[in-house]
Amino acid sequence: MTAPNITVLGLGSGDPDQLTLGAWRRLQAAERVFVRTARHPVLSMLDENGIAYSSFDALYEQHESFPDVYDAIAEALIAEAKGAGALIYAVPGHPMVAERTVQLLRERCPDAGVRLDILGGESFLDQAFVSLGFDPIEGFALLDASELQASQLQPRLHLLIGQVYDAFTASDVKLALMERYPDDFEVVVGHSLGVKGEERIVRAPLYELDRMPGYGNLSLIWVPRSDDPALRNRSFDRLHEIVSILRSPEGCPWDREQTHRSIRKNFIEELYEALEAIDNDDPDGMQEEFGDVILQVMLHSQMEEETGAFSVYDVIQSLNEKLVFRHPHVFGGKGAADSEEALVNWEKMKAEEKKRKGTERASALDGIPPDLPALMKAYKLQKKAAKVGFDWDELGPVLDKIEEELSELKEAIAGKSREEQAAELGDLLFAVVNASRFIDADPEEALTRTNNKFRSRFAYIEEQLRISGKNFDHTDLTEMDKWWEEAKRQS
Numbered sequence: 001m002t003a004p005n006i007t008v009l010g011l012g013s014g015d016p017d018q019l020t021l022g023a024w025r026r027l028q029a030a031e032r033v034f035v036r037t038a039r040h041p042v043l044s045m046l047d048e049n050g051i052a053y054s055s056f057d058a059l060y061e062q063h064e065s066f067p068d069v070y071d072a073i074a075e076a077l078i079a080e081a082k083g084a085g086a087l088i089y090a091v092p093g094h095p096m097v098a099e100r101t102v103q104l105l106r107e108r109c110p111d112a113g114v115r116l117d118i119l120g121g122e123s124f125l126d127q128a129f130v131s132l133g134f135d136p137i138e139g140f141a142l143l144d145a146s147e148l149q150a151s152q153l154q155p156r157l158h159l160l161i162g163q164v165y166d167a168f169t170a171s172d173v174k175l176a177l178m179e180r181y182p183d184d185f186e187v188v189v190g191h192s193l194g195v196k197g198e199e200r201i202v203r204a205p206l207y208e209l210d211r212m213p214g215y216g217n218l219s220l221i222w223v224p225r226s227d228d229p230a231l232r233n234r235s236f237d238r239l240h241e242i243v244s245i246l247r248s249p250e251g252c253p254w255d256r257e258q259t260h261r262s263i264r265k266n267f268i269e270e271l272y273e274a275l276e277a278i279d280n281d282d283p284d285g286m287q288e289e290f291g292d293v294i295l296q297v298m299l300h301s302q303m304e305e306e307t308g309a310f311s312v313y314d315v316i317q318s319l320n321e322k323l324v325f326r327h328p329h330v331f332g333g334k335g336a337a338d339s340e341e342a343l344v345n346w347e348k349m350k351a352e353e354k355k356r357k358g359t360e361r362a363s364a365l366d367g368i369p370p371d372l373p374a375l376m377k378a379y380k381l382q383k384k385a386a387k388v389g390f391d392w393d394e395l396g397p398v399l400d401k402i403e404e405e406l407s408e409l410k411e412a413i414a415g416k417s418r419e420e421q422a423a424e425l426g427d428l429l430f431a432v433v434n435a436s437r438f439i440d441a442d443p444e445e446a447l448t449r450t451n452n453k454f455r456s457r458f459a460y461i462e463e464q465l466r467i468s469g470k471n472f473d474h475t476d477l478t479e480m481d482k483w484w485e486e487a488k489r490q491s
Contacts (some may be wrong), residue, residue, distance in 0.1 A: 004114040005086040006077055007301070008102055010094045010121015011035075011042040014195035014218055018122040019045070023090075026119065027051055030088040034080070036073060036101060037215050040092050043196055066100075067147060074104035081114045092217070094123035098144065098162045124162065124220060127194030131201060132222050134158055139225065145169045150179035155231040159223035164189075164215055171210035173221060178235055181223070183207040189221040191215075240312060243298045260300060267296045279448060351461065364388050376444045378433040386437070395438045402431045452490065460487035 009026055012018030019042055027033060027046065035043065038055040046053055056073045063069045077089055085106060094104045095118050102118065109116040129136060146169065148161060153176070164170055170189075178185070184205040191214050192198035209221070232238045232295040246255040270292040279287030282405035301312035328334040329341070364387070368380045385391065392398055404426040412424040461483045466472060 003085065004081040005113075005117065006081050006089055006109065006114055007117040007119065008089045008091060008095045008105065008106060009119040010123070011040055011092055012122040012190050013093050013124040013127045014041050014198070016042050016045045018042075018127075020119075020121060023119055023121055026088060027090065032080070032087040033085070033090060034077060034087060036092070036099075037091045037217065041192075041198070048141050067298050070100045070104060073101045074108060077101075077105065078108060078112045078114055082112065092124075094121045094125075095119070097123040097125060098142070124193060124218070125160070128190065128220065128222065129198065131190060131193040132188060134222075145221070148173055148176045150176050153177065153180045153223075154422070155226050155228070155235075157178060158222075158225045161221040161223070164219045164221055165217060166215050167210050167212075170212070170215055170221070173208060174209040177206055177209075177223065181206055181231065185226075186224075188224070189215075190222060192218045193220070201366055239294075239298060243295070243302050244305075247299075247302050255299075258299065258303075260303060263296070263299060267293075267300075270296055279452065296338060368385050373444065375433060375447065377431070378430050379437060379443050382434055382437055392438075395435070398431070398438050399436050402428065402435060405431045406440070456491065457484055457487035460484075460490070 007026065007030075009023040010020075011023070012020075028049070028051065030051075033046075033051060033053040035053050035055045037057050037125055038053075038062075039057070040240070043053070056069075056076070059069050059072050059076075063072060077087070081087055087103075089101075091099050091102065093099070125142065134140075136156060136158070139156065140160060141152070141154060143152055143159060143161050145161050145163045145165075145308070153159065161173055164173060174229040177185075184207065186203055187206050187209060189202045189204065189209070189212060191200040191202075193201075195218065198218075200214065202212060202214075246252045249256070270289065274286070274289035274293050277289045283435075297315070298312060301315055305311040324331045365381055365384050368377060368384070382391075405424065409421070409424040409428050416424075433443045436446060461480050464483045464486075465475060
């Protein structure tokens, strides 16, 4: 018996004339020929010349996914080679272009003691360049329809999407493309490119991609490259480019002059405007304000990139690594039954992260930004203290503490200095924040809702004054309180 050997050869993209002379001679001389699929035009030439072959088409029916099919084909070929010696394995197109079974053979044959030889062949790319009429040096990407992700799409490159076997696959492709391209963007579907009498090229808007008939083993989708600014503006790279231009010598004089310190207040303002849009449940406002927040991150990162310290891509890398590390219940083997367990995992990994970096805190209360609003800072201080056991076990003593602090405030108001009164007021507010923690209510959010409620009810009073032809000089507290109660009943 001959030594175990698999020779993989390409059948070309479809037309029998595309089969190379070397591949044809190997097929004629071979004792055993296997083909991944018999659904290829060149197979008719083998039939006409009496060349017997076995196909793996039946495996497509036996397995639920393409990866399982490809795995089964690779294992079957290795077993055949080890059991009965040399064989030919013929695949559509070129063996090294979009042919997963060949990649599996390359990985497994050395360990199995099977020699692997690969002969080239004309791939569907050759015919795509000819039939579709674009030069690949302009830049192109070859993508697999079954694994297409929006993150792979680059509008400034020609995109060739292969393995579009049916309308279901085309539908998945359409949804991915719509993440980056407008619904009416023109795409091209090619069927049996280079096959005489069978080639069809159809242009259609993106939204019709899965409504077109004729998809099969020899179908692909071409998305022509585009320099449309609207498409470029949907990319993060374009944002980075714009910000770097603004800060360049040829950019905006105002942007060039700014420093971390000079635009620090802008960051705070933009954050509060974004929070206002969230509180108003305003999607359009959120879209705009989130962009303004991102711009602040981009400007500060660009300043550091200019000094060589880091770039915004370093920021993104650190963030991605942190998210993966702190979610072992998502990206690792550790599970989480609910949100509380997920939060415990997060805190454990956060502590482990600081330990590895050597940035463990000297105090249990360290790590709270000094510029946080006082209400939010009080809440975070109490949460950190509670983690180490400095906390009451139930709500009752917390409410008692509020009453105690209220009594002390009344005493201070009755006979103490303004400074002591302010100190007692602070103690009362701190105690109230503690109560919010026990009832799972964020004090900042709770007070924001009350502020909005007050504003709405006060606006009702102003509206009633306007209707009555009055202003605040023409009313009194009794009348305003009546309108206030009316506003309460309506809300």
